[in-house]
Amino acid sequence: MLEIENLKATIAEEQVLSGLDLSVNAGEIHAIMGPNGSGKSSLAQVIVGHADYEVIEGSVEYQGHNLLELEPEDRAREGIFLGFQYPVEIPGVNNAYLLKAAVNAKRKHQGQDEIDAFEFLKLAKKTMELLDMDQSFLNRGVNEGFSGGEKKRNEILQMAMLEPKLAILDETDSGLDIDALKAVANGVNSLRHSERAIVLVTHYQRLLDYIEPDYVHVLWEGRIILSGDKALAHKLEENGYEWVRTTVSS
Amino acid sequence: MNQNSLSPELLQKAVHSLPEDNLSNMRLEAADRFSNMGFPVKGSEDWKYTDLSQIADLTSQWLNGSMQENAVDRENHNTKIVKSVTDSIDAHWIVVRDGVIDSDITEPHGTTIKKISAVNKKIVTGNDAMSVFNAALLRDGIHITAATPLKKPIGILYIDGPSSVITQNRAIIEIEEECQLQLVECCLSAGIGKQFTNTVTDFLIAAEASVNYVRIQDRDFEHTSVNRVNALLEKNTIFNHNGFDLGGALTRNDIVTEIAGKDALVNLNGLYLASAEQHIDNHTNIIHTVGPSTSTEEYRGILSGDSQCVFNGRVFVAEGADGTDSNQYNHNLLLSERAEIDTKPELEIYADDVKCAHGATVGQLDESALFYLRSRGLNLEESQRVLTHAFASGTLSKLAVGACYDYLTDLLDNRLELLVGAAG
Numbered sequence: 001m002l003e004i005e006n007l008k009a010t011i012a013e014e015q016v017l018s019g020l021d022l023s024v025n026a027g028e029i030h031a032i033m034g035p036n037g038s039g040k041s042s043l044a045q046v047i048v049g050h051a052d053y054e055v056i057e058g059s060v061e062y063q064g065h066n067l068l069e070l071e072p073e074d075r076a077r078e079g080i081f082l083g084f085q086y087p088v089e090i091p092g093v094n095n096a097y098l099l100k101a102a103v104n105a106k107r108k109h110q111g112q113d114e115i116d117a118f119e120f121l122k123l124a125k126k127t128m129e130l131l132d133m134d135q136s137f138l139n140r141g142v143n144e145g146f147s148g149g150e151k152k153r154n155e156i157l158q159m160a161m162l163e164p165k166l167a168i169l170d171e172t173d174s175g176l177d178i179d180a181l182k183a184v185a186n187g188v189n190s191l192r193h194s195e196r197a198i199v200l201v202t203h204y205q206r207l208l209d210y211i212e213p214d215y216v217h218v219l220w221e222g223r224i225i226l227s228g229d230k231a232l233a234h235k236l237e238e239n240g241y242e243w244v245r246t247t248v249s250s
Numbered sequence: 251m252n253q254n255s256l257s258p259e260l261l262q263k264a265v266h267s268l269p270e271d272n273l274s275n276m277r278l279e280a281a282d283r284f285s286n287m288g289f290p291v292k293g294s295e296d297w298k299y300t301d302l303s304q305i306a307d308l309t310s311q312w313l314n315g316s317m318q319e320n321a322v323d324r325e326n327h328n329t330k331i332v333k334s335v336t337d338s339i340d341a342h343w344i345v346v347r348d349g350v351i352d353s354d355i356t357e358p359h360g361t362t363i364k365k366i367s368a369v370n371k372k373i374v375t376g377n378d379a380m381s382v383f384n385a386a387l388l389r390d391g392i393h394i395t396a397a398t399p400l401k402k403p404i405g406i407l408y409i410d411g412p413s414s415v416i417t418q419n420r421a422i423i424e425i426e427e428e429c430q431l432q433l434v435e436c437c438l439s440a441g442i443g444k445q446f447t448n449t450v451t452d453f454l455i456a457a458e459a460s461v462n463y464v465r466i467q468d469r470d471f472e473h474t475s476v477n478r479v480n481a482l483l484e485k486n487t488i489f490n491h492n493g494f495d496l497g498g499a500l501t502r503n504d505i506v507t508e509i510a511g512k513d514a515l516v517n518l519n520g521l522y523l524a525s526a527e528q529h530i531d532n533h534t535n536i537i538h539t540v541g542p543s544t545s546t547e548e549y550r551g552i553l554s555g556d557s558q559c560v561f562n563g564r565v566f567v568a569e570g571a572d573g574t575d576s577n578q579y580n581h582n583l584l585l586s587e588r589a590e591i592d593t594k595p596e597l598e599i600y601a602d603d604v605k606c607a608h609g610a611t612v613g614q615l616d617e618s619a620l621f622y623l624r625s626r627g628l629n630l631e632e633s634q635r636v637l638t639h640a641f642a643s644g645t646l647s648k649l650a651v652g653a654c655y656d657y658l659t660d661l662l663d664n665r666l667e668l669l670v671g672a673a674g
Contacts, residue, residue: 048625049625050621051621071624071629071630072621072624072625073624073625073627073628073629073630073633075625076624076625076626076627077627082625084622084625087622088616088618088619088621088622090619090622090623090637090640091640091644092639092640092641092643092644093636093637093639093640097636098623098626098636101626101627101628101632101636102626102627102628105626105627105628105629105632106627109627141640158626162626162627
């Protein structure tokens with residue numbers, strides 16, 4: 001589904017990805033771990049097409065097509081979703097409005113009719129129940145005055161409504177208390193699907209106790225330097241990131 | 251005398267051509283005064299950024315009789331506009347065409363609505379040049395006395411031209427003790443072409459009374475208007491104002507509120523949407539003569555194209571007006587690099603125990619919010635539209651007269667669509 005080869009990218013002329021390779025197939029869950037500043041969020045932003053990042057070398061193929069030439073909105077409509085590390089507050093834009101507009105943008109792109117209002121509400125309410133979210137969130141401004149946990153739940157709500165093929169969740173666990181973490185993990189697990197790939201970007205192993213990954217990668221200075229299964233995450237937790245560096249260089 | 255003066259003889263002639271009535275003396279006196287004043291000159295203290303020299307020229311031509319009437323199917327246009335407004339906003343409507351008040355006024359119970367010429371009271375003319383000009387050439391105006399609260403708002407629909415090039419509108423509204431009044435004012439054009447409308451509205455708000463006032467200006471893009479609102483508040487009164495300026499080539503609003511009684515509250519809110527070469531100038535002046543009293547103010551502007559807007563918010567706190575609480579904000583969204591906003595708060599405080607806050611922002615659409623929306627599948631233009639709407643919607647949440655909510659939402663939707671489409 002996603003083939004990244006030798007990806008190099010800069011932001012404000014500073015190199016943040018330096019020859020990254022990654023292959024993700026449908027049905028898989030990948031965890032990308034790494035210390036602060038290793039390029040985890042940069043990778044997520046480059047995949048969804050943030051204009052501040054410039055790709056200077058390498059390729060990203062999504063479902064056999066060059067992803068890098070698509071606008072951010074077209075990537076979304078083709079089924080790529082990013083759960084933001086810091087979801088943006090947009091006062092004055094109703095949460096339900098955005099959800100509906102996003103769902104309809106995708107449906108229109110796929111030649112489908114707009115979603116029926118009743119069907120939309122039913123789906124939204126069902127998903128909110130699963131995420132332990134109060135329905136009043138639908139009528140509030142997008143992320144406006146939401147707590148950290150509420151913002152992350154709101155990201156998962158959007159993900160569930162948009163049914164992406166490739167979901168990237170950037171530090172979805174950061175700043176969550178244990179109840180919020182469980183609710184978010186619950187939501188993500190309910191979205192596991194043989195035709196959907198999920199990439200979890202995380203600093204800590206904690207999230208992986210609730211969402212079990214198929215693969216774990218360690219990102220270091222803009223490259224993946226070590227890959228393994230979920231046991232790797234535990235090893236990282238025990239030994240710290242410095243251990244990876246000595247292991248790889250020896 | 252200045253370069254914006256009119257010929258005194260021609261002005262006198264125009265005054266004499268109006269019907270002889272109770273207002274004749276006021277007109278003659280005002281014409282005399284105006285001949286010594288002339289139109290405000292750009293660069294003078296209150297008119298730093300707004301230039302009325304074209305209006306001085308237009309008025310001269312009109313007084314000369316050299317103006318061609320702008321030909322348009324007036325009858326048909328008028329009827330359509332009246333119907334579209336009165337169907338959309340449920341109110342007791344008074345229609346004023348080219349400064350002439352429609353004769354079929356029905357007075358709701360507890361409210362008197364008369365022509366100013368029919369009220370036996372001395373009309374107080376302001377001292378500023380535009381109020382004096384208004385008094386000189388006023389055909390007639392509306393006098394409302396509200397004694398009993400009404401379920402529906404009163405509506406004043408000003409339709410201009412094109413049969414009259416220069417129009418004066420005047421309304422005097424007295425709200426008696428403990429009464430509540432809702433007023434909607436719509437200012438629209440019935441045709442296209444160069445025109446000038448000068449409107450003065452006075453509110454006299456007796457103790458314990460309140461006014462909810464919404465003014466919607468959506469005139470033709472060649473139209474110039476100067477508009478003054480004076481509100482005098484006695485003790486324990488409320489004056490809520492929402493101004494919406496969407497149309498016009500050049501628009502100047504002066505909102506002057508004077509708090510003359512304790513515990514009065516003034517809320518001034520405004521939204522201006524400017525595109526192409528539009529010029530919209532909002533001057534507000536809140537005078538706290540006594541305290542404790544409160545005023546809040548929030549004006550929002552969205553500018554695109556080569557438009558230019560001005561916000562000048564003066565708050566004056568007189569000596570001894572202790573307990574004054576005032577805050578004032580002006581937020582501007584610039585959709586084009588060529589658009590210009592000149593924003594200035596002006597605080598003059600002569601009392602000790604006072605809380606005054608003010609702030610102004612000028613900016614573009616938030617890039618991170620734009621990207622967030624695009625990452626959810628909304629295209630760039632749609633994302634811009636959504637964020638622009640969100641910026642404007644803040645003023646609708648404070649709408650003082652609910653009856654015009656739907657009408658305004660439609661109007662704003664259409665206008666914002668154009669604004670975003672024409673941005674850049």
